[in-house]
Amino acid sequence: MYKLFLTIRYVFKPLSIVTIGALAISVIIFTFAPSIMNGFQDEFHKRIRGTMSDMSLRSDRPLDVPYLESIEKSLESVPGVKAVAPFIEHPALDRHVNKIDYCLIHGIEPRREEKVSELRQFILPLRDWILAREDWDIATPQKKKIIEGYARVYPGSVEQSKLELAQAEQALAAAKARSAGAEEIKSGEAAVEQARHALDFAEHQIDKVYDWLENGYPDPNDPTKRIPAVLAGLFFMKIYDLDIESVVKLTTAAGEGTEVQQDKQFVIVGAFRAGSHDTDRRTLYMSLKTAQSFIGTQRVSGYAIKLDDFNEARVVRRKALEAVEALRGKTGHPAQPLAAGGTEVDLGSFAPECDPKKTGAMALEFRSTSGELLEALPIQAVAGSVAVLASAATMDHTVAETVRVRLGYNPRHLWVKTWEEQNENLLKAVGMERLLIKLITGMIVVAASASIFLVLFMSVQNKVRELGILRAVGGSNLGALQIFLGQGMLLGGIGMLLGSALGLLVAHYVNQIANFIHMLTGWHPFPPEVYYLEEIPSKIYWSELVANAGITLVLGFFAAAVPAIIAAYRPPIRAIRHD
Amino acid sequence: MTEGKYPIISVRGLVKNYPIQRTDASLLARAFGRAFNWTGRLDEWKKLNVGLPILKGVDLDVYQDETLAIVGPSGAGKSTLLHLMGALDAPTAGTILYRGQDVGRGGRSTDEYRNRRVGLVFQFYHLFPDLNALENVLVPAMVASSVLGWYGGARSRYEKRALELLARVRLESRLRHRPAQLSGGEQQRVAIARALLLEPELLLCDEPTGNLDRKTGEEVLELLWELKAKSGQTYVIVTHDRKLAERADRCVEMEDGHLRDAKASAESAPG
Numbered sequence: 052m053y054k055l056f057l058t059i060r061y062v063f064k065p066l067s068i069v070t071i072g073a074l075a076i077s078v079i080i081f082t083f084a085p086s087i088m089n090g091f092q093d094e095f096h097k098r099i100r101g102t103m104s105d106m107s108l109r110s111d112r113p114l115d116v117p118y119l120e121s122i123e124k125s126l127e128s129v130p131g132v133k134a135v136a137p138f139i140e141h142p143a144l145d146r147h148v149n150k151i152d153y154c155l156i157h158g159i160e161p162r163r164e165e166k167v168s169e170l171r172q173f174i175l176p177l178r179d180w181i182l183a184r185e186d187w188d189i190a191t192p193q194k195k196k197i198i199e200g201y202a203r204v205y206p207g208s209v210e211q212s213k214l215e216l217a218q219a220e221q222a223l224a225a226a227k228a229r230s231a232g233a234e235e236i237k238s239g240e241a242a243v244e245q246a247r248h249a250l251d252f253a254e255h256q257i258d259k260v261y262d263w264l265e266n267g268y269p270d271p272n273d274p275t276k277r278i279p280a281v282l283a284g285l286f287f288m289k290i291y292d293l294d295i296e297s298v299v300k301l302t303t304a305a306g307e308g309t310e311v312q313q314d315k316q317f318v319i320v321g322a323f324r325a326g327s328h329d330t331d332r333r334t335l336y337m338s339l340k341t342a343q344s345f346i347g348t349q350r351v352s353g354y355a356i357k358l359d360d361f362n363e364a365r366v367v368r369r370k371a372l373e374a375v376e377a378l379r380g381k382t383g384h385p386a387q388p389l390a391a392g393g394t395e396v397d398l399g400s401f402a403p404e405c406d407p408k409k410t411g412a413m414a415l416e417f418r419s420t421s422g423e424l425l426e427a428l429p430i431q432a433v434a435g436s437v438a439v440l441a442s443a444a445t446m447d448h449t450v451a452e453t454v455r456v457r458l459g460y461n462p463r464h465l466w467v468k469t470w471e472e473q474n475e476n477l478l479k480a481v482g483m484e485r486l487l488i489k490l491i492t493g494m495i496v497v498a499a500s501a502s503i504f505l506v507l508f509m510s511v512q513n514k515v516r517e518l519g520i521l522r523a524v525g526g527s528n529l530g531a532l533q534i535f536l537g538q539g540m541l542l543g544g545i546g547m548l549l550g551s552a553l554g555l556l557v558a559h560y561v562n563q564i565a566n567f568i569h570m571l572t573g574w575h576p577f578p579p580e581v582y583y584l585e586e587i588p589s590k591i592y593w594s595e596l597v598a599n600a601g602i603t604l605v606l607g608f609f610a611a612a613v614p615a616i617i618a619a620y621r622p623p624i625r626a627i628r629h630d
Numbered sequence: 631m632t633e634g635k636y637p638i639i640s641v642r643g644l645v646k647n648y649p650i651q652r653t654d655a656s657l658l659a660r661a662f663g664r665a666f667n668w669t670g671r672l673d674e675w676k677k678l679n680v681g682l683p684i685l686k687g688v689d690l691d692v693y694q695d696e697t698l699a700i701v702g703p704s705g706a707g708k709s710t711l712l713h714l715m716g717a718l719d720a721p722t723a724g725t726i727l728y729r730g731q732d733v734g735r736g737g738r739s740t741d742e743y744r745n746r747r748v749g750l751v752f753q754f755y756h757l758f759p760d761l762n763a764l765e766n767v768l769v770p771a772m773v774a775s776s777v778l779g780w781y782g783g784a785r786s787r788y789e790k791r792a793l794e795l796l797a798r799v800r801l802e803s804r805l806r807h808r809p810a811q812l813s814g815g816e817q818q819r820v821a822i823a824r825a826l827l828l829e830p831e832l833l834l835c836d837e838p839t840g841n842l843d844r845k846t847g848e849e850v851l852e853l854l855w856e857l858k859a860k861s862g863q864t865y866v867i868v869t870h871d872r873k874l875a876e877r878a879d880r881c882v883e884m885e886d887g888h889l890r891d892a893k894a895s896a897e898s899a900p901g
Binding site: 052053055056060061064517519520521522523623624627 | 776780
């Protein structure tokens with residue numbers, strides 16, 4: 052009986068509330084702090100990555116990778132590679148009335164690109180664009196209302212449209228159920244019809260954007276003509292007050308002897324938001340074809356690669372590079388007599404792996420059996436499957452044992468890197484930050500655990516004398532132990548549960564809390580400009596949480612158990628004299 | 631007056647050594663002692679581990695119904711002897727027999743002995759600070775009962791007895807007060823009521839008036855005598871108080887770990 056009575060008496064004391072409070076605060080800290088750190092890290096990683104694919108094959112030199120099916124195929128054949136898409140990255144100047152600025156042309160094949168990056172997710176539906184272009188910070192409530200109402204006319208994302216359709220259908224069903232007037236039902240049906248249209252549009256709007264990118268946007272003055280189209284970043288458009296269907300003038304050159312393309316006009320057919328500020332400010336997406344003809348090249352900057360499993364990146368990278376290296380050797384072919392002078396040669400017979408239609412600058416290599424290069428003939432142009440040699444092949448080709456088609460690139464300049472390796476320095480800095488944060492979080496957890504340890508240790512330590520008295524009036528050592536351990540565990544358990552619950556609540560509603568602080572004091576605890584994050588990210592790793600809680604609980608148990616066991620198994624008089 | 635009576639407690643060859651205070655120096659000495667032990671020099675090690683001798687072979691019999699006073703200078707070992715008799719500590723050597731059974735062995739029988747057979751009154755009261763006077767008195771009864779037994783009748787029985795006892799020690803108006811709200815004399819009276827709740831055969835009092843002023847001390851003593859007259863229990867009282875010692879049936883003197891009074895030594899007792 053005394054165990055039950057004394058445990059209850061010891062737990063329901065004002066001091067216990069203090070103990071539980073202290074425990075709960077510690078637990079809140081180590082629940083909340085790591086979740087914010089984790090969320091921040093995740094979000095920041097995502098932002099850095101932006102539109103980047105898992106991995107890419109690139110060259111040291113700009114626009115130096117041949118646009119060849121053989122390369123694509125050999126990359127695709129590498130185990131672990133999910134998808135491959137060619138891309139062009141090239142700087143350009145953009146002119147706006149009397150201002151000139153630089154931007155980055157990103158040539159892609161949209162339907163292939165979305166298999167290697169998250170392009171589709173980044174393109175803003177019309178409604179989102181209308182909402183995003185407004186400056187919400189300075190908008191009055193009335194203006195906000197007007198804009199929101201105005202934006203609703205435009206279709207949002209597929210999910211939004213589905214939701215709205217469901218709502219309209221529900222409203223119609225409700226109206227029918229209470230047998231409303233014919234007029235109301237009619238308007239309800241009209242709303243459903245409109246929502247259906249909106250959904251239809253929403254489902255196709257991004258494909259439409261892709262079509263425009265690939266085929267050009269119809270010229271309003273001359274419907275037979277098509278204007279090349281671009282997809283612009285949100286900040287780019289906001290800065291120059293551009294809208295969908297606005298025209299941008301771009302200037303660029305390839306540096307391969309082509310003419311400088313000045314003030315070529317492109318029409319904006321969509322806006323995107325990748326999250327990384329630089330991308331959203333400078334990048335203009337256009338189709339690969341458009342980019343090639345604009346720059347004046349047959350080549351690409353590289354190939355974006357999507358992996359099955361990013362953890363295998365190291366292995367895949369090596370294999371991808373090997374596959375590309377191997378291409379060179381593969382094109383070897385026994386010598387064939389060549390006619391002198393500007394001769395046309397069937398390229399397919401020299402290099403069956405090459406798609407002659409796609410081939411840019413190339414060379415024919417003549418090698419001896421020992422592999423020594425005898426002569427390299429540049430190929431000037433490609434027509435159908437026939438290569439036209441630039442100069443006369445004067446040498447005695449019987450000497451040459453092998454003829455190779457050099458693919459016009461030097462694999463020494465090629466490299467395959469993951470997106471992380473391309474951003475190595477930035478990620479190193481972030482990694483450093485992460486390490487520090489982990490360290491600090493670890494210290495917080497240690498401090499919290501220490502305080503839990505101390506609270507429980509002291510609460511038991513204070514009771515050692517009472518434990519002695521209890522033994523003196525006949526309590527068994529096991530019974531006394533049960534009381535004091537029970538008290539410690541009960542306090543620890545309640546504190547842990549309370550703290551975990553509060554910590555999770557705080558982690559979940561951190562943005563509301565931050566907004567509340569902002570509202571009260573005008574001070575922003577997490578200024579959104581710093582990292583371009585609209586809200587405080589928080590991510591709870593349950594395994595981490597459970598591990599932390601478990602460690603603390605075990606520690607708490609020992610904190611309560613050690614002094615209690617020592618006291619319970621000593622002669623009672625020594626516990627009584629304890630201080 | 632002890633002639634022809636059977637002792638309820640007999641102490642034989644009781645030795646108690648307290649461990650030497652563990653300072654850094656003695657820890658070092660212990661560590662070296664272990665090393666000596668390993669090298670076969672057991673004697674050095676033993677010497678270091680003997681500790682401080684408090685009781686050096688005490689023989690004593692306590693008889694039914696008597697009041698035994700143990701007097702002696704501070705540090706002579708009176709309280710230690712009493713604590714050993716109450717099974718609050720384990721003897722280094724020797725035995726304490728309660729009606730022929732060894733109480734120094736620990737375990738369930740010792741717990742029961744402390745709970746039912748003896749009542750303890752300390753100089754510093756040692757009440758539970760979180761419990762009120764009534765609850766403090768009831769603790770031994772709670773220890774003796776199971777949860778079912780407690781709510782199945784034991785509670786009302788013991789509460790009645792506790793109220794009676796508290797009335798007898800003139801604390802009926804302070805039942806719900808905590809120890810901190812009571813004076814020293816009142817706390818000691820609560821402690822006496824607690825010691826007597828389960829009607830033990832033996833009441834061990836360790837300087838019950840040592841912490842009280844003279845008047846309060848006398849009150850407490852009067853109370854003890856009054857209670858003894860009613861219940862006829864056996865009292866062993868450790869005290870400095872000569873007056874108290876004179877009122878006792880028998881008085882033994884403790885000096886330097888030995889009992890001095892020849893009359894009280896075991897040899898003079900029958901059996």
